[in-house]
Amino acid sequence: MIEIESRIKHAAVDDTLRAAASALWKRHALTLFDPHDERNGLRVSDAGQCVRKLYNLVNGTIVDTFSPEVQLDNLDNGTMVGCWRACLLAASLEADGFVVEMEPTVEHDGTPGHIDLYFHEPEWTKDLGEAAVIEFKSTNWTGALDHPEKSKRYQILQAAKYAAAKGCDDFAIVTVGPAARGAKMRVDWFSLGDWQHAVIGEWLRLSAALGPVEPDGDPDFAWRCKGCAVEWCDKNPEYAATDELLVKRLEASVNARI
Ligand code: SF4
Secondary structure: OOOHHHHHHHHHHOHHHHHHHHHHHHHHHHHOOOOOOOOOOOOHHHOOOOHHHHHHHHOOOOOOOOOHHHHHHHHHHHHHHHHHHHHHHHHHHHHOOOEEEEOOEEEEOOEEEEOOEEEEOOHHHOOOOOEEEEEEEEOOOOHHHHOHHHOOHHHHHHHHHHHHHHOOOEEEEEEEOOOOOOOOEEEEEEEHHHHHHHHHHHHHHHHHHHOOOOOOOOOOOHHHHOOOOOOOOOOOOOOOOOHHHHHHHHHHHHHHHO
């Protein structure tokens, strides 16, 4: 296994590697905030998502919306922090002769996605040699860094599916936190062999979102219901059984059958 944390930290202060990372950043940051392609099915990043919400996204009944706080402080911050650390790691790996792909588009069993970083040994080694998928996640909860047992299952399933798409066994999740004390980054390695059955089970569960009937909501965390655009779901904190919402639900159900 490569040493991820020490490579990133070294590249952050080494003039040559930092310049190489900066060049990568200028190339890859250009597309950081491009909108997603139009949704017409599942994505790898849907791991852990509620099937009822997905059903409505896939059928165009709702569009994903976030509060400004979630967008700015979680999603946008996480995207930028993750990309910069990926650039530092990529610069370090490339300097040692590894082949690195950043944000490659992949497809596994018909489900598309984008990997943060994938690397393998050079082609002349005849096989991929050391190869892995690396995903970068940010968190505002410092406890995430201190408690590896609280690794988010949906993040592992997402990264495992990317590893399956690339045909490599190893994958890692780099969690970057705002810790005011101690380490601000944690690296957890996983093996696809340990997770492939869970990946199959997860995408079987998610396939209910592609069926003709609106499934029941099954969020893995209650926070997924907060601000959910499926206003007619009784698990939604904004839910109120008004006639208007019942009509919306009926329309969604009819539209999905057309
Ligand atoms: S409110 Fe919760 S259970 Fe209902 S659709 Fe949204 S995420 Fe799913």
